[in-house]
Amino acid sequence: MKRYFPILDWLPGYQRKFFKGDLTAxxxxxxxxIPQGMAYSMLAGMPPIYGLYASTIPLILYAVFGTSRxxxxxxxxxxxxxxxxxxxxxxxxxxxxxxxxxxxxxLMVGLIQFGLGIFRLGFLVNFxxxxxxxxxxxxxxLIIGFSQLKHLLGIDLPRSxxxxxxxxxxxxxxxxxxxxxxxxxxxGVLVILGAxxxxxxxxxxxxxxxLGVVMVFGLELNNAGVKIVGDVPGGLPAVAFxxxxxxxxxxxxxxxxxxxxxxxxxxxxxxxxxxxxxxxxQINANQELIALGISNIGGSIFKAFPTVGxxxxxxxxxxxxxxxxxxxxxxxxxxxLTLLFLTPLFYYLPQxxxxxxxxxxxxxxxxxxxxx
Numbered sequence: 001m002k003r004y005f006p007i008l009d010w011l012p013g014y015q016r017k018f019f020k021g022d023l024t025a026x027x028x029x030x031x032x033x034i035p036q037g038m039a040y041s042m043l044a045g046m047p048p049i050y051g052l053y054a055s056t057i058p059l060i061l062y063a064v065f066g067t068s069r070x071x072x073x074x075x076x077x078x079x080x081x082x083x084x085x086x087x088x089x090x091x092x093x094x095x096x097x098x099x100x101x102x103x104x105x106x107l108m109v110g111l112i113q114f115g116l117g118i119f120r121l122g123f124l125v126n127f128x129x130x131x132x133x134x135x136x137x138x139x140x141x142l143i144i145g146f147s148q149l150k151h152l153l154g155i156d157l158p159r160s161x162x163x164x165x166x167x168x169x170x171x172x173x174x175x176x177x178x179x180x181x182x183x184x185x186x187x188g189v190l191v192i193l194g195a196x197x198x199x200x201x202x203x204x205x206x207x208x209x210x211l212g213v214v215m216v217f218g219l220e221l222n223n224a225g226v227k228i229v230g231d232v233p234g235g236l237p238a239v240a241f242x243x244x245x246x247x248x249x250x251x252x253x254x255x256x257x258x259x260x261x262x263x264x265x266x267x268x269x270x271x272x273x274x275x276x277x278x279x280x281x282q283i284n285a286n287q288e289l290i291a292l293g294i295s296n297i298g299g300s301i302f303k304a305f306p307t308v309g310x311x312x313x314x315x316x317x318x319x320x321x322x323x324x325x326x327x328x329x330x331x332x333x334x335x336x337l338t339l340l341f342l343t344p345l346f347y348y349l350p351q352x353x354x355x356x357x358x359x360x361x362x363x364x365x366x367x368x369x370x371x372x
Contacts, residue, residue: 003287004065004287004290005064005065006064006065006066006067006284006287006291007063007064007065007325009281010069010281010324010325011324014324014326018323018324018326019326020321021320021321021322021323021327022321022322022323022324022326022327022330023327023330024320024321025316025317025318025320025321025322025327025330026322026326026327026328026329026330026331026333026334027330027331027334028203028316028317028320029072029313029316029317029320029322029327029328029331030330030331030332030333030334030335031203031206031334032203032205032206032312032313032316033052033055033074033075033313033331033334033335034052034055034206034209034335034338035203035205035206035208035209035353035354035357036051036074036075036205036313036357036361037051037052037054037055037074037075037335038051038052038229038346038349038354039051039205039354039357039358039361040075040076040077040080040358040361041054041075041080041305042351042354042358043077043080043081043084043144043358043361043362044075044079044080044081044083044084044102044305045083045084045087045088045093045094045098045102046083046093046094046098046099046102046305047094047099048229048232048346048354049232049233049339049343050099050102050303050304050305051075052335052338052339053237053299053302053303053304053339054074054075054106054299054304054305054307055074055075055307055331055332055335056236056302056304056332056335056336056339057295057298057299057301057302057304057332058073058074058295058296058298058299058304058307059072059073059074059295059328059329059331059332059335060328060329060332061291061294061295061298061299062291062292062294062295062309062325062328063325063326063328063329064291064325065287065290065291065294065295066287066288066291066292066295066325067271067281067282067283067284067287067288067291068271068274068275068281068283068288068309069278069281069322069323069324069325070271070274070275070278070314070317070318070322070327071267071270071271071274071309071314071317071328072309072310072313072314072316072317072328072331073267073292073295073307073308073309073310073328074307074310074313075305075307075310076263076266076307076308076309076310076311077141077358077361077362077364078262078266079259079262079263079305079306079307079308080305081140081141081144081362082140082255082258082259082262082306083102083105083255083259083305083306084140084144085140085255086105086252086254086255086256086258086259087101087102087105087252087255090251090252093159100242100243101248101252102305102306103242103300103303103304103305104242104243104244104248104249104252104300105252105255105256105259105305105306106242106296106297106299106300106304106305106306106307107242107244107296107297107300108249108252108253108256108260109256109259109260109263109293109296109306110292110293110294110295110296110297110298110299110300110306111293111297112256112257112260112293113260113263113264113289113290113292113293113296114289114290114293114294114297115293116260116264116286116289116293117286117287117288117289117290117291117293118290120286121286121289122264122268122285122286122288122289123285124261134367138366138367141362141363141366142163142362142363142366143162143163144358144362145358145359145362145363146163146166146167147159147160147166148355148358148359149166149167149170150170151181151185151227151351151352151354151355152181152182152185152186152352152355152356152359153170153173153177153178153181153182153185154177154178154180154181154182154225154226154227154352155170155173155176155177155178156173157169157170157173178224178225178226180221180224180225180226181225181226181227181350181352182352184212184215184216184221184226184350184352184353185350185352185353185355185356186356187208187211187212187356188208188211188212188352188353188355188356188357189356189359189360191204191207191208191211192204192205192207192208192356192357192360193360195207205357208353208356208357209346209349209353209357212349212350212352212353213345213346213348213349213350215350216228216348216349216350217348221350222348226350226352227350227351227352228347228348228349228350228351229346229347229348229349229350229351229354230347231347232343232344232346232347233343234339234340234341234343234344235339235340236302236336236339236340237302237303237304238303239301239302240301240303241300241301242300242301259306259308263292263306263307263308264288264289264292264308266308266309266310266311267288267292267308267309268283268285268288270309270310270311270314270315271283271288271309271314274314274315274318277318292308292309295307
C-alpha cells in the first residue's frame with residue numbers, strides 16, 4: 001500500500017516536532033501561491049480566479065500520492081506559457097471556450113502522466129532535447145512577456161505572436177499611456193526584484209499585490225484610468241467533469257503531450273535536487289508520474305488548469321522547514337480560506353501588478369547561456 005499511497009510512509013509515524021516546520025512552510029508557500037496563481041492564470045489566458053482553483057485540490061492529491069515531501073505543486077509560469085500557446089491557437093483567451101479547453105487540457109495531461117506512470121515509462125523524459133525545450137520556452141517567454149506591455153502601459157494593444165508587432169503598436173500608442181499605471185507596474189517589478197535580492201524571506205509578489213491594492217484604493221487611482229481586476233468570484237468551484245469531444249481531444253493532444261512531459265521533467269528535476277538534502281525517503285519517478293497525473297485529473301474536476309511542481313515554491317517550501325506533505329495540505333487550506341472569505345480584497349488589485357509578476361517570472365525563463 002505504501003508503494004501506491006506514499007502518504008502511508010510518513011503519516012503513521014508523524015512526529016510532533018515536524019509540525020512547526022510544516023506549518024511555517026505551508027503558510028509561506030500558500031501566501032506565495034495567491035498572487036502567483038492569479039498572475040499565472042492571467043498568463044495562461046484565463047481569469048485570475050482559476051489560478052486559485054488550481055492551487056487547492058492538486059496540492060492535496062499530490063500530498064497523498066507523491067513521493068517527494070517538499071515538492072510544491074501548483075500553477076507555474078512555463079506551463080502557463082504552454083497553455084496560452086496551445087489553447088490560444090483554437091480559442092480566444094479569456095473566452096468560455098478557452099476556459100473549458102484549458103480545463104480539458106488538465107484532464108488530458110493527467111491521463112497521459114498517469115498512463116506513463118502505470119506502464120513505468122518515466123524514462124521517456126530522458127529523450128526530450130534540452131536545447132529544443134530551452135529554445136521554445138525562451139521564445140514563448142519573450143512573446144508572453146512583451147504581451148503584458150498593454151497592462152504595464154495601460155493601453156489597448158492588439159494581440160500578436162510577433163514581438164516586433166507588439167513593440168510597433170506600443171510605440172504608435174505612446175500618446176495614450178496611462179502614467180499612474182506605468183508607475184504601479186514598474187514599482188511592482190522593483191518590489192519583486194528587490195525582495196528577491198535583499199529580503200528573500202519576504203514574498204515579493206504578495207508585497208507588490210498589497211502595496212498595489214493600497215495605492216489604488218487609497219488614491220482612487222481606478223478613477224484615473226488604472227485598470228483593476230474588479231469582482232473576483234468567491235466560494236469554491238463547482239464540481240464538474242470537463243466536456244470532452246473528439247475534435248477537442250485531437251486538437252489539444254500536442255499541447256497535452258508537451259505539458260505532460262515537460263511538466264514531469266521540471267517536477268522530477270526539482271524533486272530530486274531537494275531530496276538529495278534529505279536521506280529519510282526516496283523519489284520514485286514512475287510514482288511521481290502517477291501522483292502528478294492524479295493531481296491533474298482531480299484538479300480538472302474542480303476547474304483547475306494543468307499543474308506541476310515548481311522550482312521557486314519548492315525551494316521556499318524546503319527552506320521554510322517542510323518535513324512532510326502536510327505542508328502542501330496547509331497551503332491548499334489557506335487558498336480555500338482565501339476563496340471563501342478573502343476574494344473581495346482583490347477588487348482593487350491593479351492589472352499592472354499582475355503583469356509585473358508575470359514579466360519577472362517569464363523573463364527569468366529566458367535561457368541566454370543555452371544559446372551561446
